[in-house]
Amino acid sequence: MELFNVYPVNPINIVKAKGSLVWDEQGTEYLDLYGGHAVISIGHTHPHYVETLKNQLDKIGFYSNSVLIPIQQQLARQLGEVSGKTDFTLFLCNSGAEANENALKLASFHTGRKKVIAFSKSFHGRTSLAVAATDNPSIVAPINQTDNVVFLPFNDEEALTKAFQDFGEDIAAVIIEGIQGVGGIREASISFLKTIRSLCDTYGAVYIADSVQCGYGRTGSFYSHDYAGVEADVYSMAKGMGNGFPIGGIAIAPKFKASYGLLGTTFGGNHLACAAAVAVLDVIKQDKLIENAENVGNYLIDELKKFDKVLEVRGRGLMIGIELPEELSQVKKELLSINKIFTGEAKPNVIRILPALNINKEIADRFLTAFEERLKA
């Protein structure tokens, strides 16, 4: 049997990884500043993470949500603490799309309404509701198309206010990334997020903060939306949560009431996934990784802004977008092929830097030197 061929892959077989370094089968070393789409939060094969997962696996890897799973409560407690949202509750699932799917579903149950506001260039995942709220028609199958999702321009307070004036009583939720990732590292403005909060309050809609990529401490704040100084009703998360072990979740404000069967999953919240997430939070706290993301991220952003050829540097902390002119469109490819550095991209010409939160200045400098070399070449 062959694989269903949906991914354009780099012909590199990574066989070993440590921290922000990975090695292929020939022993070539690569610097990983992408973490497989922003997933690696505490570094590859972190010893505490590996030990925690091994220990858990020796005890029990999985049982379904039909029995007590105390490690779920431990995870919720730690997550509440590190995110500062101790009064929120946690629903666990397996991926970012699933987290958004559940957030949107919860909003609809809660309000009894159907309409969702999403924004231009948004990416919320590939399951039915999540993809319907994603601004990329090429990945929306006919069966996912719905009039229930209305797309508005990003950061346009006037358009948002008008939409609420026109059909605010029908709006179940507004879903927004604090910093758009796939859309090219574009930050929601503070006043836009405040407007979302206030319109949702006025019209009884739910503010969903998609933190799947921009959350989990990456930007120097646990949830990047919280820079606006207002709280969302639901935060969705996934990527950095398990450092590569599949896990997602939604943090839910106290006003939402749970009832049996309202949401559910077979695999979500299993022992092994929770052990991975607990190990990640242990390391984030012990090693002060949120502060590190802010410090090293600020350093990188400041240094990148000094390159004349760079059109724009966007983002916060360790979620950075470098916009290059068309004639430098080969830089990302060459960083990998020549300098052996993994980065990400956003169309048309944005390099995305999404490294582990524990990179140090030395790794940042290694990237900056290589980047300068590429720009000069």
Ligand SMILES: Cc1ncc(COP(=O)(O)O)c(C=O)c1O
């Ligand atoms: C902002 C955002 N939301 C949701 C998702 C979907 O996450 P997953 O691929 O885990 O389903 C992604 C993935 O890139 C994302 O960047």
